[in-house]
Amino acid sequence: MHLRRSDHHHGPAEVPVKFLLEDPEGLTGTDKQEWDVMAAKGEHLLEVAMDHGINIEHACGGVCACSTCHVYIEKGMEHLSEATEAEEDRVEEAPGLQRNSRLSCQCEIEGNGPIVIRVPAWNRNAVKEIPH
Numbered sequence: 001m002h003l004r005r006s007d008h009h010h011g012p013a014e015v016p017v018k019f020l021l022e023d024p025e026g027l028t029g030t031d032k033q034e035w036d037v038m039a040a041k042g043e044h045l046l047e048v049a050m051d052h053g054i055n056i057e058h059a060c061g062g063v064c065a066c067s068t069c070h071v072y073i074e075k076g077m078e079h080l081s082e083a084t085e086a087e088e089d090r091v092e093e094a095p096g097l098q099r100n101s102r103l104s105c106q107c108e109i110e111g112n113g114p115i116v117i118r119v120p121a122w123n124r125n126a127v128k129e130i131p132h
């Protein structure tokens with residue numbers, strides 16, 4: 001699925017974002033669990049991850065029509081756009097729902113960070129386990 005990208009101009013990449021990967025092998029093909037990257041305001045977290053080779057699932061292409069891009073915001077929720085009603089309805093379908101659950105394709109960076117995101121292992125597994 002082609003990734004929907006944020007369509008407006010981004011500022012400089014000056015917001016520190018840390019990704020904590022529970023399944024680095026499945027998401028990146030490496031064993032690196034912590035990724036420190038810089039992002040720009042206006043970008044959404046899914047595209048920041050994808051731009052750095054962290055392949056978070058995004059079955060619907062980032063249009064809030066699935067819940068495969070589900071992540072946990074461990075720090076810096078206040079630096080992200082607020083969840084819309086559509087996102088709140090959708091994220092409830094995600095396995096492992098927590099208070100800090102968000103859909104990464106819907107979280108636009110608004111503040112200066114830092115932002116820490118945990119990508120659960122089942123982000124990959126949920127898709128792999130579908131029976132054929």
Ligand code: FES
Binds near residue numbers: 064
């Ligand atoms: S990619 Fe489908 S809701 Fe985010």
